[in-house]
Amino acid sequence: QVQLVESGGGLVQAGGSLRLSCAASERTFSSYGMGWFRQTPGKERDFVAAISRTGGSTSYADSVKGRFTISRDNAKNTVYLQMNSLKPEDTAVYYCAADYLSFGTSRYEYDYWGQGTQVTVSS
Numbered sequence: 001q002v003q004l005v006e007s008g009g010g011l012v013q014a015g016g017s018l019r020l021s022c023a024a025s026e027r028t029f030s031s032y033g034m035g036w037f038r039q040t041p042g043k044e045r046d047f048v049a050a051i052s053r054t055g056g057s058t059s060y061a062d063s064v065k066g067r068f069t070i071s072r073d074n075a076k077n078t079v080y081l082q083m084n085s086l087k088p089e090d091t092a093v094y095y096c097a098a099d100y101l102s103f104g105t106s107r108y109e110y111d112y113w114g115q116g117t118q119v120t121v122s123s
Contacts, residue, residue, distance in 0.1 A: 002026040002098050002112040009094060009117030012086055016121070020081040022096030022114055027077075030054070033103025034072060034079040035110060038092035038119075045095065049081060050103040059105060064090075086121045093118050 003025035012018055026032070035050035049060045049070040058070050067086075072079040079096060094117050097110035104110070 002032065004096050004098060004112055004114035006094065006096050006114045006117040009119045011120045011122065014086060014088055014121055014123050016086050017082070017084045018086065018119060020083065020094055020096075020117060020119070022079045022081075024077045024079075024098065026098070029077040030074045032098040032100055032111075034070075035097045035099060035103060035105075036070060036079075036081045037095045037097060037107055038090075039095065039116075040092045045107050047105045047107070048094070050099075050105060051079065052103050053101070057103070059103070061105075083119070086119075088121045088123045091119060091121050 006022045008020040036048040037045045038048050039045040047061050051058045051070045055072045067084050069082040096114045098112040099110045
């Protein structure tokens with residue numbers, strides 16, 4: 001069982017930046033591809049970004065490409081999401097997730113989820 005704990009959410013003005021962190025309990029953290037998803041009330045949980053087990057490959061949703069950067073530190077069992085040039089439409093609860101051996105773009109591929117952290121971008 002992998003436990004994931006997100007942090008770093010909050011309220012920021014449009015154009016600002018936030019960095020989300022997700023700490024994993026699993027000693028074999030490097031066996032998991034990691035992803036970030038986001039969800040607003042009444043909508044499905046959408047893919048934001050994903051990173052491979054080694055960090056050598058990443059993928060992004062078109063809506064965040066060029067503004068968000070996903071990274072990981074396997075020595076610290078932590079994955080990050082650096083969010084720059086934030087827009088009001090980025091407002092959502094952000095979730096990190098672990099995908100054993102892969103790093104897909106579909107939420108159905110992920111095995112473990114964190115509890116989420118709220119990001120609110122004011123205009």
